[in-house]
Amino acid sequence: MTPELQQHIERTAASFAEATMQAMAALPEDASVDQTVRGAADDATNAAQPRNRAQRRAAQRSERKLLAELERRNRKQLMPHYIAAGLLGLAQVVHSLAIQAQAAGVAAVVTGLACATAGAVGHVWLRRREHALAEWTLWSALLTTATSLWMVIAVTAGVTWGSLALALAGDYAFGARWWAANRHPEAVEPAPETELAPVEVDESMLALYPRRWAEYLGGSGCVLAGSQLVSGEPFEHGIEYVLRLRPGKHDLDMVRSNMSKIASGLGHPETKLTVDPVEENPALARFRVVTASPVAGDVYFHGPQFVDGRIVLGPYIDGLGDAVWRLYTDNSIWGGLIVGGTGSGKSRLIDVIALTALYTACTYVIHVDGQDGMSCPQLWEHAQERYGADDAEYALRRLIAMQQYRQRNRRGGGHGFNPSPDYPGILVIVDEAHVVVTKDNADKWAKLAREARKVGIAVIMADQDGSLETFKKSVLRGSLRAGNAVGLRTDERSQGQILSHGQFNLHDLPAIPGYGHTLGETARHAPFKNRWVPTREDAAKGASKGKSFPKELLLVEDWYEQATKIDLDHGTRAAGDRARRDSIATPTAPAAASAAGTTAVTGHGGATPQPTRMVLPTVPKPRGTDGAAAPNSAPVAPVAAASTPSPGPELSDSEQRVLAAVRAGYAQPGAIAEHVGLTRQRVGALLGALAGKELVTKTGSGPAVRYEATTTAA
Incomplete structure (x- = not known):
């Protein structure tokens, strides 16, 4: 200088000091006196006293402590x-x-x-x-x-x-x-359903988990030998560390597949551990130990959450955001894959997706269930269209016809698809995919899942087994995963290998309903807890055990009944109806033989007439539509009846029993199920089939639902 x-x-500096002294001299004499109001007594005396030396020192210590913390x-x-x-x-x-x-x-x-x-x-x-x-x-x-x-x-x-x-x-x-x-770090708002006390983390807790990691996990001969847990920092729900993996020896999939061993080594529950990658370096990861999880209890569904085309499924276990299902993006609708074993919460997840899609008011939901409505009975009851195991092939033909129509008749001639109430997206939810997908139709389903999204048709498939055998070793699984993928716990390890490029297996997840992973390429690979929509049966069981749900909580039946069911646009519906008429108008070989008057030869050489079972779809006429009815098929010779008239040769034994119960005056599914000795879910599926054949009519919904036999059935 x-x-x-x-x-x-x-x-x-000298001139600035002189100016400061002049300004101080011009101030009133009491400017430096503490003017804080200390109560009515001080106001009465009007004599504000300055703080003493001890108070000033205490204030200075507090200020220094605050500055040091900052x-x-x-x-x-x-x-x-x-x-x-x-x-x-x-x-x-x-x-x-x-x-x-x-x-x-x-x-x-x-x-x-x-x-x-x-x-x-x-x-x-x-x-x-x-x-x-x-x-x-x-x-x-x-x-x-x-x-x-x-x-x-x-x-x-x-x-x-x-x-x-x-x-x-x-x-x-x-x-x-x-x-x-x-x-x-960005501030994260806690889940609205859960109020947690602030997490207190001291220095001893910060050092506890790195010490245990070094002793039980990263030491010589351990499962992740050579790895280190360092740089612990508190966050809202626990402690976040940097996990250093050994380059060339470890990867993130190895960490995820050994979470149960990591939990044992750290002495912390597996359901409160998360790991996320560091984009800049595959050998580093963010490892979080959750000490106050926002999803420790049930996470209830308080209403559809649909943000920027994404369905909010539920919060991650560390409270850092929510898992989402991508439904709409610019010019596309997306399906996906759901894998989960018995009791994993697969039906809960499907209900959340289906309900939210219905409440968008621009999505038409079709349900295809390989168990005829037993997997998700409420969705089966309230979807705009539903198909059982026997009608899966017809459903596929109908969807392909819809796709072909929309490809030839694009709205405005533009590229891609954008939903609206008069031109909705079509979301097809296929449950028990191993029943629906066969070697003959796997490629057709894959092509539909891969190509139809641009014309507004998306396919979601759910099954207990996520292996390639379920999808007949076709490209179907990959086509589904290109949209979304959610993995819940599977019953067997062979069923949980959903990530072909890594060691992560869904069987290693804890056996907690609704606990799973989002597995898309852009998804966060961290456990989340799916929101739960209890049923009336759940409410009754809870009440019998003295555990009631929140009063303001609506049950799944209430949400479905309040949802607005939109109609398909006329052209798409007509294309699907034509596929239906074509499939029904072509009789099967046994039906044709019966119509021609042929007979079947029994094993004893005698010729006896065989009743023909006409293959009819169990799908009802789309609700709220005026779709064309199926034309009459070829006449079938009547079969001699016993003392009780038969409803017709095209009905199965179970359908005949249910129809006879309706004729006898049993109007509600519960009473019919008790009368015929079947489960309520099975009876609901059979009633839907009979309604599709226009043999029964339905009035009301929920507890007020009633079924009556039509004049045709009578």
Whole structure:
């Protein structure tokens, strides 16, 4: 610093001090007195007393403690400023000593070389210990070069306004990437259903899990030998660490597949551990130990949540966001794959997706169930169309006809699909996919799942087994996973290998209903808890055990009954109806033989007439539509009846029993089920089949539902 600059600074400081003293002298004499109102007694006396020395010291200690806490929380963000200030001080000290020794040039060169050497050695040291990523090499080299050159200039000429400006510019230029990589964590709002006490984490807890990891998991001969758990920081629901994996030996799939062993080693429940990748380096991961999970209990469904085309499924177990199902994006509707064993919560998940899709008011839901409505009975009851195991082939032909129509008749001639109430998206939910998908139709389903999304048709398939055998080793599973994929716990390990490229297996998930993973390419691979929509049966069971649900909670039957069922556009519906008429108008071989008057030969050589079972779809006429009815098929010779008239040769034994019960005056599914000795779900499926054949009519819904035989059936 030159003598002239130093004199200028001193004169400026003196004039500022003089102006400050004049301003203080102009203030009233009581300006420095504490004017805080201390109550009615102080107001009456109107004599505000100044604080004593002890109070002032206590206030100063509180202020210093607050400043120290602020500095601790922002230490990483302030690090570039600390380094810049240290370099400024070092340069001024070296310059002063060099001027006294009359060796400024030599000192500048030595200081520059020392800075370059220190930067190179520091970078190598950090890289070997994996404190610095490979992507930071260029940044480190530029920083070391700039620092060395600046030190040469500053030591030679001293800290001038020019060198100070260069230091500040370098501070912010090189600090920008540092701040981008060391941001403050974003605040996460807790789930509205759960109120948790603040998590208190002390230093002993921060060190507990790294110590256990080193002893039981990362030590020699352990499951993740060579890995380390470091850099613990509290977050809203627990502690977040950096997990350093051994390059070439470990990967994230290996960590996920060994979560049960990790839980044992850390002494912490598996349902409260999460791991996420670090994009910059596959050998690093973010490992979280949840000490106060927002999903420790049941997470209830309080209403459809549909945000930016995504269905909100439920919160992640660490409270950092919600798992979502992508339904609509620009120009597309998306299906997906759901895998889960018995009791895993697969039906709960399907109900949440179907309900939310219905409440979008621009989605037409079709249910195809390989168990004739027993998998998701409420969805079976309230979907706009439903198909059982015998009608799966017809459903596929109908969907292909709809796809072909929309491909030939695009709305506005534009690219892709955007839903609206008069041109809705079609969401096809296929449950028990192993029954529906066969070797003959697997490629057709795959083509539909892959191509129909651009014309507004999406397919969701759910099954207990996620292996390729379920999908007949076709590309169907991959086509479904391209949209969404959710994995719940499977009953057997062979059923849970849904990720063909890794070791993660769904069988390793805890046996908790609704506990699962979102497995899409862009999804967060962390466990979540699906929201639960209880049924009236669940409410009755809970009441019998003294455990009632919240009063404001609506049950799944209520949500389905209140949902608005929209209609298909006329062209798409007509295309599907034509496929229906074509499939019915073509009689099967036994039916044709019966119509021609042929007979079947028994094993004893006698010829006896055989009743023909006409194959009719169990799908009812789409609700709210005026779809064309099926034309009459070829006449069938009547079969001699016993004392009780038969409803017709096209009905199965179970359908005949249910229809006879309806004729006898049993109008509700529960009473019919008790009368015929079948389950209520099975009776509901049979009533739906009879309604599709226009043999019974339905009035009301829920507890007020009633069925009556039509005049045709009578």
